[in-house]
Amino acid sequence: MNTPLIKITGFILLCLFQWILPVSWILQEEKTRTEGIFVKIPCRPFDPADPFRGTFLNIQPLPAEFDYEDSSRFENQQEVWVNYIPDSGEIYRFHSVQPLSEAPAQPVHFKVTIRNTYVQGPGAQYTAFLDYPFSKYFISEKEAPRLAEKYNQALSDTTQTVYAGLFVLDGNASLDGIWIGAEKLE
Numbered sequence: 001m002n003t004p005l006i007k008i009t010g011f012i013l014l015c016l017f018q019w020i021l022p023v024s025w026i027l028q029e030e031k032t033r034t035e036g037i038f039v040k041i042p043c044r045p046f047d048p049a050d051p052f053r054g055t056f057l058n059i060q061p062l063p064a065e066f067d068y069e070d071s072s073r074f075e076n077q078q079e080v081w082v083n084y085i086p087d088s089g090e091i092y093r094f095h096s097v098q099p100l101s102e103a104p105a106q107p108v109h110f111k112v113t114i115r116n117t118y119v120q121g122p123g124a125q126y127t128a129f130l131d132y133p134f135s136k137y138f139i140s141e142k143e144a145p146r147l148a149e150k151y152n153q154a155l156s157d158t159t160q161t162v163y164a165g166l167f168v169l170d171g172n173a174s175l176d177g178i179w180i181g182a183e184k185l186e
Contacts, residue, residue, distance in 0.1 A: 029174055036169030039092040039108055040179055041084060043155075043162045059137055059164050059178060063094050065129045067120070073099065074128050076116050081171065082130065084108045091163065097128075110166075110173035134164065134175035147185055154180040 042062045068074060080099055083106035084092035095106055110133070117128045154160045165176040165184070178185040 028172060032169040032172045032174040033167045033176070036167035036172075036174065037108055038090055038165065038167055038176070039084065040090050040163035040165050041092055041094075043164050043178075059135060059162075059175075061132050061134075061164050063130065065127050066097050068097075068126050068128065071119075071126055074114055074117060074126070076114060078114045079111050080114060081105075081109045082112050090165075097130075104171065108168050109171060110168055111171050132173075134166070134173060137164075137175060137178050143186075150180065151178065151185060 043059050044062055044064065074080065074097075078099070080097050081102070081104045082097055083095040083104060085095045085106055085108070087093040092108055098105060100111070112133065113131045115129045115131045117126055119125070120127055151162070154162050160180055163179040165179055167174045167176055
């Protein structure tokens with residue numbers, strides 16, 4: 001085989017390869033949205049008080065952290081399953097966290113990463129902080145000021161609950177929107 005043909009073939013394969021990964025991500029996202037279970041999980045306010053940055057809203061699903069006792073069970077940067085159980089209708093509440101090596105305990109589960117862990121005190125109780133794969137909800141720049149104000153008011157109002165709406169399938173989660181009570185933030 002001559003050298004120009006090898007270079008052309010390599011170039012074509014390189015061009016095809018750079019499309020394979022994004023296309024597979026898009027197909028997985030679409031599969032999750034079309035075949036997944038729709039759930040709403042509660043979110044909480046967090047510091048700083050103004051969560052609006054640019055054209056997205058920061059969301060902090062619950063739980064943001066969890067406690068455990070066995071120091072060998074979880075570690076920094078470990079991916080884990082977070083399990084949720086039905087509360088009422090589409091609303092789900094936190095159930096448990098477990099390593100990926102174990103079969104998920106609930107049908108509604110998805111992967112999150114443990115950001116860091118620390119020892120709480122002399123009783124050997126540990127706390128782990130979670131990073132969810134969906135922490136930003138991108139919005140239209142035109143609608144941003146109105147939606148940010150509505151979102152911030154809801155987070156600081158104890159009579160309202162903010163939910164992240166997700167499609168969940170086989171451990172993957174796709175963010176569909178933010179709800180304030182029964183109303184979708186649009």
